[in-house]
Amino acid sequence: MIQSYDLYMPVHLVFEKGRVAELPKLIKGYGKKVLLTYGGGSTLDCSKAIALGAKYDGDPWDLVIHRDRVKGHLPVFDVLTLAATGSDYDGGGVITNDATNEKRAVGVCFPVASILDPEYTFTVxxxxxxxxxxxxxxxxxxxxxxxxxxxxxxxxxxxxxxxxxxxxxxxxxxxxxxxxxxxxxxxxxxxxxxxxxxxxxxxxxxxxxxxxxxxxxxxxxxxxxxxxxxxxxxxxxxxxxxxxxxxxxxxxxxxxxxxxxxxxxxxxxxxxxxxxxxxxxxxxxxxxxxxxxxxxxxxxxxxxxxxxxxxxxxxxxxxxxxxxxxxxxxxxxxx
Structure with a gap:
């Protein structure tokens, strides 16, 4: 049972100098941690970037540019609501940095488990x-x-x-x-x-x-x-x-x-x-x-x-x- 959680509902899934970039620091304040993602591939990719950043002490964007700096990641689970990216079944992801007009791939972060129920996509x-x-x-x-x-x-x-x-x-x-x-x-x-x-x-x-x-x-x-x-x-x-x-x-x-x-x-x-x-x-x-x-x-x-x-x-x-x-x-x- 999840005893403590923080609900994050972004309007824009971009890795800017705002909440997405700051979330890894916030997450470090929790005890045992997992990321549960509900949404499509961009939402999941965003979670992967956050999961990687939570295991890194520097600027999380470093991990997009320098994959050799990856120190691991938090466990990521997802409930998929859109058929598109395939991020539920691979280790990569894509994140956008609005400040630099860059859209880049993030490092290896395979979801622990993915739930794919066609009914969750009925409202797409x-x-x-x-x-x-x-x-x-x-x-x-x-x-x-x-x-x-x-x-x-x-x-x-x-x-x-x-x-x-x-x-x-x-x-x-x-x-x-x-x-x-x-x-x-x-x-x-x-x-x-x-x-x-x-x-x-x-x-x-x-x-x-x-x-x-x-x-x-x-x-x-x-x-x-x-x-x-x-x-x-x-x-x-x-x-x-x-x-x-x-x-x-x-x-x-x-x-x-x-x-x-x-x-x-x-x-x-x-x-x-x-x-x-x-x-x-x-x-x-x-x-x-x-x-x-x-x-x-x-x-x-x-x-x-x-x-x-x-x-x-x-x-x-x-x-x-x-x-x-x-x-x-x-x-x-x-x-």
Whole structure:
């Protein structure tokens, strides 16, 4: 039984010079301590950052920048209310620092236990259901669209994509559909646990690297940002490395989207991109970056920051060479 607790209900889940950054100090005043999180992936990621900070005497943001300074973490439990990030079944997390316009990954902190009850997601609005589904799809794409193939992993990824593309529209139309909500929750959990990458290279997760720059600077939901830039990224890859990219996009088109293999690799590769964009529109993500007040003002800063943080030291950029100019091209194509 919990005998003493502090309820924290933040309005904004950002690691700023406010309550989130101060919570680790507050928590140290308790005796036996655990963190119980009720909410979606961003809430859980915030708890992971707090749990790490509670075991560290310095500025908790240090642990985001310098993972070698991690000294452990408090036990974290969660009750998940949104299918999206997969943070309930992996050790990582993402936190935003408003003061520096940075969105960065936090160190290893696996939840002790996660409770996933589809009924707890029944009240998630259509817009967040769509954004969460787009996030799951992107997690899968980042591990599926890589230069090294694996029949088993490809099968995992294709099943994930078929599942989300089938059940996201159902959950949006019928929010209390237990089957649809359950399938999306399960897909969410498997998206980042490394199962989809068995037998293949890790990949650079390029769309996430680019989108984190967007949502660090602007108030745009992560999944929506991913849905907007993904088709532009796909077109960029097909243009710059067609020999590798076209066969995989065509495979995705046939095995997931139901395209006719008789139409050929080149045709199906192009169709798969347009069908992906069409799917995102069908679940209500119809915006471009301009709709969020985003223009080219900070694109140079975003590209520079992505290259020196997200892409620094990562595996070869998945599918197609992606340097600073490539990032800028994708961002501009998403306006």
């Amino acid at each position: 609005p259509a817009s967040q259901t769509a954004a969460g589904s787009a996030d799951i799809i992107s997690h899968t794409f980042e591990q599926y669209f890589v230069s090294e193939g694996s029949m088993l992993s490809d099968g995992f990824c294709e099943s994930m994509l078929r599942t989300v593309m089938k059940y996201a529209p159902v959950a949006i139309k019928d929010p209390t559909n237990f089957e649809a909500r359950g399938e999306l929750l399960a897909a969410s959990s498997f998206g980042c646990c490394r199962l989809l990458a068995v037998g293949r290279e890790a990949g650079a997760w390029p769309c996430h690297g680019i989108e984190h720059e967007l949502s660090a600077w602007y108030d745009i939901t992560h999944g929506v940002g991913l849905a907007i830039i993904t088709p532009a990224w796909m077109r960029y890859c097909l243009k710059n490395n067609p020999a590798v990219v076209a066969p995989k996009f065509a495979q995705y088109g046939v095995n997931v989207l139901g395209l006719n293999p008789a139409d050929g690799v080149e045709t199906n590769a192009k169709k798969s991109i347009e069908k992906t964009a069409e799917f995102f529109r069908s679940i209500g993500i119809t915006q471009t970056l301009k709709d969020f007040g985003i223009d080219e003002t900070h694109f140079d800063e975003m590209a520079d920051h992505a290259m020196t943080t997200w892409f620094a030291g990562r595996p070869p950029y998945t599918f197609a060479p992606l340097g600073r100019e490539g990032i800028l091209e994708i961002l501009k194509a998403s306006l």
